[in-house]
Amino acid sequence: MNIFKLQAAKILSTNYPDLSQNLILDSFELPKNSEFGDMALPCFKFAKALRKSPIQIADDFISLFHGNELYESITNIKGYLNFKFSKTIYIKSVLDNYTNENIFAELSLFGKNKTMVIDYSHPNVAKNMGIHNLRSTIIGQSLYNIFESLGYKAIGVNHLGDWGTQFGKLMWALEKWSSIEEVEEKGILFLNENYVRFHKEAEKNPSMEDEARKWFKKLEDNDLDAVKWWKLFIKISMESYKKIYKRLDVSFDFVTGESFYIQFLAETIAKLETANLTEISEGALVVKFDESDNMPPCLLKKSDGATLYGTRDVAAVMYRLKVFNPDVILYITDIAQQLHFNQVFNIIEKYNPSSKGKLEHIIFGRLSFPDGQMSTRKGNIIPLNEVLDKARDKVLEILDEREVEVPDKYETAEKIGIGAVIFNDLSRGRIKNIEFDWDQILSFEGETGPHIQYSYVRMHNILERVKCSDTSEIDFSALTDEYSYELIKTLEQFSKKVIQAHDDREPSVIAHYLIELAKNFNRFYRNNRIIDAPKDVQDSRIHLVKILISVYGKCMNLLGLPIVEKM
């Protein structure tokens, strides 16, 4: 906690016993315009308790601070008490806190001894990963990073879509049109092709659907041929997904697809039946909800006895609650699945009231395409690989144009391209719908990933070029310019921003904070030469940049933005 806030709250609450220290602490805000001051206290809400006008109150408050050396000035603007801090004290107090990375250690106490399970990415096996898989994957990974940095034990789960009739379709198709060898050789795109071909031909020949169901039944009955195909699908899919996860720097603690929970289904259903939550409706086994919940029933078993998506998710939640004993479980999916998760969570909370509040569906907006819906069945998805490749190739061109000495051009271009794609997504609020647009995803100027990376390169270059003297004797009072001051004020926000990103489950908070840091740094950079500055100024500025780069780099890590040192 900032000493300026504490001190002011203390002084005010001792003089006005009607106002508690916490009330005052909660009332502080950042002035809209930094010219007003560094911290503001709106006095309107004190008017009732003190029976005076806000302007009068602010004037009375000011008189309590005469001669206080913490504050350079305190002014009353229309009922707002605006504090300007003593710059030297403020700078020292912020930077001391950041020296030696204290701040990261302090932050990691926030979620100490807490466990968070996060279910993200979850692509459908045998389908090529497309741009539509991007959001869940990177939002999930970023939230994982954010929770972990706050000291949580984070458990990432990739709940693969590895069960269902679609595999019967593929098996039938490949038995007929191909062979194990050919599939092994040609990989996931070949699986896609056959899936598309199946649907095309099944339109003319509906009996194929029955054949597919038979094959899926064989799989459920552990038929050797069916299992052999199924295992091959998973192997091929994972090989392909791993390449993309590696590019995006995404990893999981557990890859347990839907099929993993098949073994618990009977037990899960039995538990719900024993708890009297189920009933038979129209031949199906369902859970009905209270009228006030306004939801259709959730099907656990179809009238033919087969289980569904919902059944497997209920089993998965029960398993995770039991095995990981988490404080919270996050599910990262598209908003379209909201009803589904409301149903699943509602069932779990009925069955096990102690799980209330632990389950969260973290939704994000729909991805749409200008030329209508995409669908794997029709084969018109945009492969994620292709997006990343295009981004990289465009960067390669730009690097050539710019004639900058970059040691490993291809590798650098890859990192910048990936950064652009990730930042484009994570810099907007989760809930926003996105229309896919090549120009936008490949735009590299302004508030984009490359801009964030470029600013890092500038920081890095300074530290590389200028050797700093021993940091133990830094005189921060040499940092007198407004740009340094604004930069330090932004730096101070770090913990608050990470915690806010956690509270809102919103990586874009970090993305916007990075933009803010970059903006303040670039101003600082433009206006403050470091290389030819006097020694004491140079040292203090270098020290500031060192602190900045550690915070800035940390934020990039939280989003999964690759760090580049030359570009």
Added chain:
RNA sequence: GCACCAUUAGCUCAGCUGGAUAGAGCAACGGAUUUCUAAUCCGUAGGCCAGAGGUUCAAAUCCUCUAUGGUGUACCA
């Protein structure tokens, strides 16, 4: 029909638990010791915060209704 989500500058978006004159980027126009890398910085212009009510000292923010768009609504995932 019912339910959920969204709507802020020409475009893409910020706007913290209600607080001061609603902010950025892109696009447009004008500028910056050719430098610690200009993928940068500075300036100009651009707004009835979808509309109407309500709560409040104070509403882009909270509540209600309406409009528009998106999504979901029992045997797909």
